[in-house]
Amino acid sequence: xxxxxxxxxxxxxxxxxxxxxxxxxxxxxxxxxxxxxxxxxxxxxxxxxxxxxxxxxxxxxxxxxxxxxxxxxxxxxxxxxxxxxxxxxxxxxxxxxxxxxxxxxxxxxxxxxxxxxxxxxxxxxxxxxxxxxxxxxxxxxxxxxxxxxxxxxxxxxxxx
Ligand code: THU
Numbered sequence: 001x002x003x004x005x006x007x008x009x010x011x012x013x014x015x016x017x018x019x020x021x022x023x024x025x026x027x028x029x030x031x032x033x034x035x036x037x038x039x040x041x042x043x044x045x046x047x048x049x050x051x052x053x054x055x056x057x058x059x060x061x062x063x064x065x066x067x068x069x070x071x072x073x074x075x076x077x078x079x080x081x082x083x084x085x086x087x088x089x090x091x092x093x094x095x096x097x098x099x100x101x102x103x104x105x106x107x108x109x110x111x112x113x114x115x116x117x118x119x120x121x122x123x124x125x126x127x128x129x130x131x132x133x134x135x136x137x138x139x140x141x142x143x144x145x146x147x148x149x150x151x152x153x154x155x156x157x158x159x160x
Contacts, residue, residue, distance in 0.1 A: 060075070132150070
């Protein structure tokens with residue numbers, strides 16, 4: 001038997017003003033996507049912005065449904081839009097933020113498990129890391145060098 005430990009590093013920034021310019025711009029694009037969310041059921045508005053290798057920024061917002069489980073997360077809306085508009089172009093980074101009129105978002109917003117799996121798939125396709133900028137409304141911002149940090153020991157197409 002052997003034991004293994006999995007750890008990861010992250011950078012913590014006090015606010016959007018403290019981020020390096022490219023990450024700040026991407027998070028700002030995610031903030032701008034917030035009002036585009038269709039979230040009448042949860043009132044939890046999520047904005048995501050994807051930075052592509054060709055310099056394009058594609059945004060997305062969550063899109064809910066009266067049949068609740070059909071809700072589409074902002075991250076997957078943005079990633080699917082990017083993959084449709086620029087197939088095969090590498091994703092360099094994704095920024096995510098959220099807003100809820102009922103409750104200030106004071107901690108960096110963590111992507112749900114399904115979005116982590118989808119982001120992992122895209123890292124796997126291109127064999128390159130995707131930086132994650134996780135924003136909040138009033139609190140700190142986390143920057144991770146790879147989405148795989150949030151989904152270690154992940155399932156990918158190599159198993160099939
Ligand atoms: N949501 C996202 O858009 N991204 C996440 O990573 C977490 C959850 C959305 C889905 C739903 O519209 C609302 O937030 C509440 O779960």
